[in-house]
Amino acid sequence: MVLLSFDIEEFDMPFEYNKSIAFEDQISLSIKGCEIILDLLAKYQFKATFFSTAVFALNAPEIIERIKNEGHELASHTYYHSKFENEDLLKSKQVLEELSGMKVEGFRMPRMMPVSDEEIEKAGYVYNSSLNPTYLPGRYNNLHIPRTYFKQGKVWQLPATVSPKFRIPLFWLSFHNFPLWYYKHLFHLAYQKDGYVNIYFHPWEFTDLKQKEKYGFPFYVSRNSGIRMKERMDTLMSWISKKGYPTTTISKFVKTLT
Numbered sequence: 001m002v003l004l005s006f007d008i009e010e011f012d013m014p015f016e017y018n019k020s021i022a023f024e025d026q027i028s029l030s031i032k033g034c035e036i037i038l039d040l041l042a043k044y045q046f047k048a049t050f051f052s053t054a055v056f057a058l059n060a061p062e063i064i065e066r067i068k069n070e071g072h073e074l075a076s077h078t079y080y081h082s083k084f085e086n087e088d089l090l091k092s093k094q095v096l097e098e099l100s101g102m103k104v105e106g107f108r109m110p111r112m113m114p115v116s117d118e119e120i121e122k123a124g125y126v127y128n129s130s131l132n133p134t135y136l137p138g139r140y141n142n143l144h145i146p147r148t149y150f151k152q153g154k155v156w157q158l159p160a161t162v163s164p165k166f167r168i169p170l171f172w173l174s175f176h177n178f179p180l181w182y183y184k185h186l187f188h189l190a191y192q193k194d195g196y197v198n199i200y201f202h203p204w205e206f207t208d209l210k211q212k213e214k215y216g217f218p219f220y221v222s223r224n225s226g227i228r229m230k231e232r233m234d235t236l237m238s239w240i241s242k243k244g245y246p247t248t249t250i251s252k253f254v255k256t257l258t
Contacts, residue, residue, distance in 0.1 A: 002191070002240055002247045003158075003198040004048040005129070006037055007108060008063070009056050009081040011204040017216030027059045033203025034063045036230055042070060044237045046247040051077040051108040051129075051200075054088075054095040064100050073249035075106030076125070084109075086116065089123035105251045108200075112140065112160070117152050127156040127254050129198065134167045143167065148194050149257065156254050160200060164193040172201045176224045180232060184239055191245065196253065205229045 011026040034050075041048055050067050052074060057064050067074055074096055079088035093104045107123075109115040109130035120128050133145040142159075147167065149158050161170045163186045168174070170186055178186075191197050208226035209217050224232055240247065 001196045001253050002046075002245045003196060003250050003253055004041075004046060004247055005051060005075075005108075005198070005200045005250060006034070006048060007051045007077050007110070007200055007202050008034055008060075009053045009077055009110065009202070010059075011207075012082050013204070013217075014215045015082070019214065019216040021215075027056065029207050030056060030203045031060050031063055033206040034060070034066075036206045037201075037203060037233075038063075038066050038070060038072075040230075040233055040237055041072070043234075044241050046237060046240075047071055047073075047249050047252075048247065049073040049075055049106065049250045051075045051106070052096060053077045053081050053110075054079040054092040055081070057096055057099050061099065064096075068100050068102055073106070073251050074100050074102050074104060075108065075129075075250070076104055077108055077110060081110050084113075084115075086119045089115075089119055089125070093123060093125070105254075117155060117157075121153050121155050125155060127158055127250060128152075129158040129160070129200075129250060131157060131159040132162075132169060132171065133159040134162045134169045136169070149254075156257060158198055158250060158254070161187075161190050161194070161197045164189055170197065170199050172205060173220065175199075175201065175232065175236075176205070176229070177220055180235060184236070188243075197245075198250070201233070206233075 011029045014021045076092045079092040096104045105126040107125045107128050112132045115130055132140045133142045133147050135143050206229050209222035
């Protein structure tokens with residue numbers, strides 16, 4: 001199975017680079033990106049999982065409605081994107097379920113930061129996809145974590161996919177910076193080895209992020225953003241389709257594990 005997922009949130013990343021962006025722009029840019037993503041998924045008849053913050057969902061009900069109506073999964077990306085308390089685990093789940101009328105079974109912590117497994121279980125989640133089982137200086141030191149799914153207590157852990165050898169991550173930054181042929185090569189190796197691939201992206205990647213004065217992003221973040229991101233994602237989805245790799249939501253995949 002191919003598990004495509006998208007972290008939909010208020011676009012607050014410029015703050016990490018000492019830039020400001022109005023809340024209205026944070027939401028509108030993510031809405032535009034979500035529309036592109038949903039259109040591409042519809043083009044290839046793919047199903048995906050959307051991890052949404054409660055704040056984004058409350059400000060983009062039309063996107064949540066499309067996710068529901070088009071057969072995708074809605075999962076929690078906590079309440080706010082840039083601040084967190086354990087209470088937000090349950091609070092975000094309740095808000096998303098009330099707003100959408102869908103059952104929320106999955107969780108992903110913003111920026112794949114550490115989160116208490118006990119608190120995730122207590123909040124009633126079935127699975128957690130907040131692990132990047134690789135080493136990136138200043139961000140992740142998770143070489144001790146299994147590369148593939150495992151169960152912790154009552155909660156399934158679904159790490160983001162890394163290559164079988166050397167644990168090269170297949171996350172969004174790799175997609176922006178690797179040649180597509182090499183990204184697809186790593187994707188194929190992981191799929192053949194593990195039987196599935198779990199990769200994630202963001203709607204704001206479909207915005208032109210090369211405006212240094214506006215966003216402050218380094219080259220490796222802004223490269224292949226905007227229209228290039230749309231073209232590359234279209235190419236990837238076309239390749240997945242031609243390969244005959246089935247796509248599904250993470251919650252449906254987890255049900256095959258039990």
